[in-house]
Amino acid sequence: MWPRLIASKILKKRVGSNNFVADYPSDTETWIELPSLDQNFPSFNSDSCMVLDQEETQNYKVFVGTWNVGGVEPTDDLIIDDWLETCNMSCDVYVCGFQEVVPLRAANVFGGENKKITMRWNSIIREALNKRNRSEEKCKDVKSTGDDDDELGELPKYRCIISKQMVGIMISVWIRSDLRSFIRNPSVSCVGCGLMGCLGNKGSVSVRFRLHETSFCFVCSHLASGGRGGDEKYRNSNAAEILSRTIFPKGPSLDLPRKILDHDRVVWLGDLNYRISLxxxxxxxxxxxxxxxxxxxxxxxxxxxx
Structure with missing residues (x-):
């Protein structure tokens, strides 16, 4: 009991509680601004958000991808355009989940966030989503979204609204910049299910936000491995722990969901480690x-x- 309690406190301190990085500034202390960003973006407070009529429905396309990178740092020439299908640029929201962004050795498991590796992955994602030199042959039928920040005929710009790392698990959420005024209440919740049942070599990083009046929750997880008979019980246990222990911070709205399944839209992604029992x-x-x-x-x- 005591070792787990101590390890849990260490994890909470190292992970940085509910802090995360994002392109947009905010009035709340749970935001950390990324460097080299435009300074004229509005913050995500409720006063700056435009709310649609509740009877009006907007349809959006979301890309969700997950990648266990095996503890290998990205190279400078890494291109992920094919993974993100950036030629089409038909998605409004991009959610990128990663596992083992750092080698799962003791120094990393007990250490804090690796800001260097987080920034490298976000830089690669930013380059892929905002690339302007795609050839017309490869990227046909791309239309302007009418984004105020873009000139007519150019591809839409994408900005990071949430990025969070816990040991090897990382999630990064990007939106079309013209949607920024409709995003509210972004936050994160980390659950460690690894060593001693609480460290972050296994577990989840969950993010939530509201787009217009719809609440979204994305759960990026890395569940227990093992190919022996009965090992799936540990994966099931991890999933149950994530569902029960994931609690988002309270927000200004009383009806803001705090548990995973309370959200309007939930997407669970990651290296779940389930396999064929043969x-x-x-x-x-x-x-x-x-x-x-x-x-x-x-x-x-x-x-x-x-």
Whole structure:
């Protein structure tokens, strides 16, 4: 009990509580402004937000991607355009989840946020989303969104509204800059499920915000590994811990959701580590034969649903 309690306090201190980085300044102390940004953006306080008529419905397209990078730092020439499908630029919101952005050794597990690695990944995402030199042959039918910050015919600009790292788990959320006035109440909640049941080598980083009047929650997680029979119990336990322990800070609105499942839209992403409960050779044979029903019958996620 005592070791877990001490480790939990260390994690909370190292992770930085509810702080996160973002492109936009804010009046709240839970924001940390990223460097080299435009200074004329409005802050995310309630006074600067425009609210649509409750009966009006807006449709938005969201990209969600997850990548376990295996503890390897990104190279200077890393290009992620294909992953983000930036040629189409048809998404309004981009959510990028990462696992093992740092090697999972003791110094990193017990250490604080690696701001250098976070900034490198965000820089790569920014470059991919805001690149202006795409060829017309590769990127056809791209239309202007009418963003005030962009000239006619240019691709939309994207800005980071939330970026948070806990040990190897990182999530970064980007929006079209013309949507900035409709974003409210961004916040984060971290849950460690790793060593001693609480350290951040496994667990989740969850983010929430409101777009117009709809609340969104994105849960980026890295669950317990292990390919032996019964190891899925640890993954199930991690997921249950994340659901029960994720609590977002109170906001100015009394009806602001604080638990994951209380949000209007929830997306769970990450390296969940669920797998096919069959020997590798048997799995490969079924794949070669296209026996998808047999594979689904042995899918650990299917077991959970039952």
């Amino acid at each position: 020997p590798e050779y048997a799995t490969r044979v079924l794949v070669d034969k296209g026996e998808w029903t047999a594979l689904l019958e042995n899918d650990q996620v299917t077991f959970i649903e039952k």
